Amino acid sequence: xxxxxxxxxxxxxxxxxxxxxxxxxxxxxxxxxxxxxxxxxxxxxxxxxxxxxxxxxxxxxxxxxxxxxxxxxxxxxxxxxxxxxxxxxxxxxxxxxxxxxxxxxxxxxxxxxxxxxxxxxxxxxxxxxxxxxxxxxxxxxxxxxxxxxxxxxxxxxxxxxxxxxxxxxxxxxxxxxx
Amino acid sequence: xxxxxxxxxxxxxxxxxxxxxxxxxxxxxxxxxxxxxxxxxxxxxxxxxxxxxxxxxxxxxxxxxxxxxxxxxxxxxxxxxxxxxxxxxxxxxxxxxxxxxxxxxxxxxxxxxxxxxxxxxxxxxxxxxxxxxxxxxxxxxxxxxxxxxxxxxxxxxxxxxxxxxxxxxxxxxxxxxxxxxxxxxxxxxxxxxxxxxxxxxxxxxxxxxxxxxxxxxxxxxxxxxxxxxxxxxxxxxxxxxxxxxxxxxxxxxxxxxxxxxxxxxxxxxxxxxxxxxxxxxxxxxxxxxxxxxxxxxxxxxxxxxxxxxxxxxxxxxxxxxxxxxxxxxxxxxxxxxxxxxxxxxxxxxxxxxxxxxxxxxxxxxxxxxxxxxxxxxxxxxxxxxxxxxxxxxxxxxxxxxxxxxxxxxxxxxxxxxxxxxxxxxxxxxxxxxxxxxxxxxxxxxxxxxxxxxxxx
Numbered sequence: 001x002x003x004x005x006x007x008x009x010x011x012x013x014x015x016x017x018x019x020x021x022x023x024x025x026x027x028x029x030x031x032x033x034x035x036x037x038x039x040x041x042x043x044x045x046x047x048x049x050x051x052x053x054x055x056x057x058x059x060x061x062x063x064x065x066x067x068x069x070x071x072x073x074x075x076x077x078x079x080x081x082x083x084x085x086x087x088x089x090x091x092x093x094x095x096x097x098x099x100x101x102x103x104x105x106x107x108x109x110x111x112x113x114x115x116x117x118x119x120x121x122x123x124x125x126x127x128x129x130x131x132x133x134x135x136x137x138x139x140x141x142x143x144x145x146x147x148x149x150x151x152x153x154x155x156x157x158x159x160x161x162x163x164x165x166x167x168x169x170x171x172x173x174x175x176x177x178x
Numbered sequence: 179x180x181x182x183x184x185x186x187x188x189x190x191x192x193x194x195x196x197x198x199x200x201x202x203x204x205x206x207x208x209x210x211x212x213x214x215x216x217x218x219x220x221x222x223x224x225x226x227x228x229x230x231x232x233x234x235x236x237x238x239x240x241x242x243x244x245x246x247x248x249x250x251x252x253x254x255x256x257x258x259x260x261x262x263x264x265x266x267x268x269x270x271x272x273x274x275x276x277x278x279x280x281x282x283x284x285x286x287x288x289x290x291x292x293x294x295x296x297x298x299x300x301x302x303x304x305x306x307x308x309x310x311x312x313x314x315x316x317x318x319x320x321x322x323x324x325x326x327x328x329x330x331x332x333x334x335x336x337x338x339x340x341x342x343x344x345x346x347x348x349x350x351x352x353x354x355x356x357x358x359x360x361x362x363x364x365x366x367x368x369x370x371x372x373x374x375x376x377x378x379x380x381x382x383x384x385x386x387x388x389x390x391x392x393x394x395x396x397x398x399x400x401x402x403x404x405x406x407x408x409x410x411x412x413x414x415x416x417x418x419x420x421x422x423x424x425x426x427x428x429x430x431x432x433x434x435x436x437x438x439x440x441x442x443x444x445x446x447x448x449x450x451x452x453x454x455x456x457x458x459x460x461x462x463x464x465x466x467x468x469x470x471x472x473x474x475x476x477x478x479x480x481x482x483x484x485x486x487x488x489x490x491x492x493x494x495x496x497x498x499x500x501x502x503x504x505x506x507x508x509x510x511x512x513x514x515x516x517x518x519x520x521x522x523x524x525x526x527x528x529x530x531x532x533x534x535x536x537x538x539x540x541x542x543x544x545x546x547x548x549x550x551x552x553x554x555x556x557x558x559x560x561x562x563x564x565x566x567x568x569x570x571x572x573x574x575x576x577x578x579x580x581x582x583x584x585x586x587x588x589x590x591x592x593x594x595x596x597x598x599x600x601x602x603x604x605x606x607x608x609x610x611x612x613x614x615x616x617x618x619x620x621x622x623x624x625x626x627x628x629x630x631x632x633x634x
Contacts, residue, residue: 104232104244104245104248105229105230105231105232105245105248105249105252106248107252137244137245137248138243138244138247138248138274140244162252164229164230164231165214165230165231165232165233165239165245166214166230166233167230
């Protein structure tokens with residue numbers, strides 16, 4: 001079994017809202033604008049309660065549950081206040097988009113056997129249920145399958161690397177994204 | 179002979195932490211394995227390494243032999259400690275460890291298999307001369323055969339799964355009329371729970387005491403017993419309070435039973451720490467019940483009276499060392515008692531009551547030990563058993579230990595939304611005149627819970 005986002009319940013990550021369809025180039029520009037705006041605002045206002053950055057068809061909302069404390073709307077890593085808004089505006093799947101995760105503790109293999117072509121490469125489109133790798137645990141070959149359709153953005157582990165249950169193996173870009 | 183370099187702990191909760199502490203004192207590195215649910219657990223913080231082996235359901239994490247052995251091999255562990263529960267009495271784990279060059283901290287696989295089969299264990303122990311309740315020494319295959327045995331024993335009888343344990347897969351039958359149905363039901367239950375429908379029948383003692391003998395055996399043919407624990411305060415075969423010495427039993431009687439247990443351990447080829455469970459009838463007659471092939475929840479009781487660290491003994495034995503004590507060196511001092519603090523609601527039939535612990539203040543003070551994995555802010559998962567903490571006290575005498583335990587229970591503060599504990603109920607048991615006098619039997623919990631229902 002594979003699943004996405006296996007970690008702790010995700011914090012309220014603001015998703016860029018697309019008010020209307022736009023072409024990819026335009027979206028990139030607008031996102032860049034939003035990111036710059038967010039960083040600027042966060043530098044000026046040290047402890048905001050809530051923040052909305054809007055540019056073109058994109059708006060990002062960030063709310064701080066406890067205004068008196070350091071803002072931590074995104075990751076448990078304790079990033080700087082500027083990070084959340086900037087990260088949230090990233091269009092790609094990193095770091096909190098869908099992932100294919102390890103179904104077991106074991107060794108990660110990208111190909112069905114040594115020397116064979118890998119199941120998938122970066123840039124490949126995969127369908128739901130498609131095998132994308134193998135995790136070997138105690139000589140048991142456990143197939144790793146994509147849970148949802150999408151494009152392989154990044155292969156996060158090396159062939160032969162030891163992985164734990166739930167560890168991220170591939171970053172996926174959902175099929176319907178941009 | 180050296181000890182291990184690195185031990186993988188194939189368990190969770192307080193026992194995982196207990197094992198990790200023993201390892202640290204012996205300068206052995208530790209690997210914790212955990213499910214996604216337990217990623218913030220105390221042992222994960224404490225151990226030198228941690229490997230996430232699976233999701234919350236134990237079947238795919240703490241009960242997954244491939245996941246555990248894979249984690250052991252990749253982390254370079256040279257031994258596996260199974261703790262109690264989970265895979266601790268599964269001969270397959272012991273065997274797979276051995277086949278992969280890992281030391282298993284427990285008895286050899288074939289010994290676990292043989293003693294895990296209750297009828298085989300009864301047969302062996304009867305041959306060695308341990309006293310038995312009247313009953314069948316072989317599994318029964320037809321209802322007619324079983325009814326015949328029940329008639330010979332005399333009612334009430336108890337039908338038990340041959341592969342059973344932990345108080346599951348057994349039925350009490352009070353008269354011949356109910357036997358057939360109970361027999362079929364227990365077989366079906368045994369099949370469902372243990373994948374083995376074989377059952378046997380023995381006499382049922384409605385009011386008895388539960389007394390067990392702790393043994394240690396090494397791989398060199400030596401075995402000793404460390405005295406007894408009285409675990410009479412039980413609810414549905416789940417122990418709530420354990421103590422040593424057992425009240426109102428002579429040291430001579432215990433040593434006699436202890437010697438029989440040692441004889442049984444040697445006959446079985448036992449290696450490691452194990453427990454021989456006995457029922458003690460009102461007439462003072464001991465009857466062998468079963469052998470537990472693992473460290474037990476209540477082992478600290480024995481540690482406090484013998485001043486021995488049982489988990490360290492397990493590690494030394496598994497590493498091939500001979501026992502550090504001979505029988506004449508085993509001393510037993512004073513009185514120790516353990517209370518199990520469970521996240522359960524005694525007012526709702528002891529239903530599990532998990533949740534986040536807003537407050538968690540364990541007691542302290544002299545001769546007061548708390549073995550727990552809980553901490554303020556800890557979220558007690560609903561996925562596993564409800565044991566939250568073990569509170570163990572020692573005092574020179576039983577009455578002093580009782581006072582100390584009550585004082586410590588009173589200090590123990592646990593609060594959280596939806597969280598209930600057995601603390602209040604345990605204090606009720608302590609204040610029961612029959613318990614205080616050491617004149618209680620296995621019916622005590624039923625008596626105290628029903629009294630409460632009548633008065634409210």
